[in-house]
Amino acid sequence: MNILGIDFEDWFHPQLIQRYLDGKKRTPTVINGLDKILDFLRIKNVYATFFVVGELLEYKPEILDKIINQGHEIGFHTMHHTRLDEPNFKEKFQEEIIKFANLTEKRSRGFRAPTFSLNYQSSWAIEMLVNNGYSYDSSIMPVKTSMYGFTNSEIKPYKITSKSLEKNDPEGELIEFPLLVGKLLGRTVPTSGGFYIRFLPLSVIKKSIIEYEKMRIPSTFYIHSWELTPEFMPKISMSIKDRFITYHNLKNTLSRMDELLKKFEFTSFSRYIQKYNL
Ligand SMILES: [Zn+2]
Numbered sequence: 001m002n003i004l005g006i007d008f009e010d011w012f013h014p015q016l017i018q019r020y021l022d023g024k025k026r027t028p029t030v031i032n033g034l035d036k037i038l039d040f041l042r043i044k045n046v047y048a049t050f051f052v053v054g055e056l057l058e059y060k061p062e063i064l065d066k067i068i069n070q071g072h073e074i075g076f077h078t079m080h081h082t083r084l085d086e087p088n089f090k091e092k093f094q095e096e097i098i099k100f101a102n103l104t105e106k107r108s109r110g111f112r113a114p115t116f117s118l119n120y121q122s123s124w125a126i127e128m129l130v131n132n133g134y135s136y137d138s139s140i141m142p143v144k145t146s147m148y149g150f151t152n153s154e155i156k157p158y159k160i161t162s163k164s165l166e167k168n169d170p171e172g173e174l175i176e177f178p179l180l181v182g183k184l185l186g187r188t189v190p191t192s193g194g195f196y197i198r199f200l201p202l203s204v205i206k207k208s209i210i211e212y213e214k215m216r217i218p219s220t221f222y223i224h225s226w227e228l229t230p231e232f233m234p235k236i237s238m239s240i241k242d243r244f245i246t247y248h249n250l251k252n253t254l255s256r257m258d259e260l261l262k263k264f265e266f267t268s269f270s271r272y273i274q275k276y277n278l
Pocket of ligand 1: 007009077081113114115
């Protein structure tokens with residue numbers, strides 16, 4: 001059994017886009033694709049965890065019921081998609097957790113850091129999450145990329161603490177679900193979704209899931225709402241590199257996800273935790 005998390009955010013949230021926003025009005029549009037994503041999951045008979053950027057719930061509170069009523073889980077992705085290691089975010093994060101709890105009737109037990117920004121500068125977040133009733137996190141990429149990641153992290157779920165981000169700490173109270181990685185030409189690469197499912201051959205992704213299955217490790221997968229509904233994603237003018245990372249092959253993401261969900265079993269974090277008694 002594998003795990004599917006959907007980072008539910010709008011067009012102005014991705015870090016690469018934020019630097020091109022200047023005066024642009026931030027009116028959510030990707031949010032209108034929720035019904036399409038829910039229909040897709042229903043047809044595939046798959047439950048997922050939606051890591052929602054909290055301000056979207058303020059804008060449209062009914063998205064909570066829509067997600068929950070279909071058996072999916074709601075998780076926290078900060079209120080405004082702020083990096084955890086941004087200066088002075090610590091105090092604001094505590095306020096944001098409380099705000100999100102109020103917006104979600106205290107249902108959220110899982111967290112994903114925007115742009116996988118959980119690192120040794122922001123590891124204070126772990127204790128804060130535990131103190132606020134959170135039971136798991138999924139923000140560690142077990143390979144170093146230009147934007148995030150760790151070289152020596154565990155690949156199977158483990159107990160994480162602020163002193164031990166990469167390895168199991170028996171004293172830990174938060175379960176970490178590291179993202180799926182695989183091999184390409186002998187090198188370790190993320191194969192867990194997002195840009196990688198659009199860029200890499202799907203065979204590389206499938207192979208990595210099969211490798212994890214052999215080791216009896218769940219593949220933790222992530223996909224952005226705007227990748228599943230690119231018709232609601234406006235085209236922002238950016239540098240060639242940023243445009244490539246953001247928009248490359250968006251039109252094929254849904255069909256690639258469809259193929260993976262056909263071949264492999266996925267569920268939400270909460271259902272996985274319950275099933276395997278973690
Ligand atoms: Zn995000």
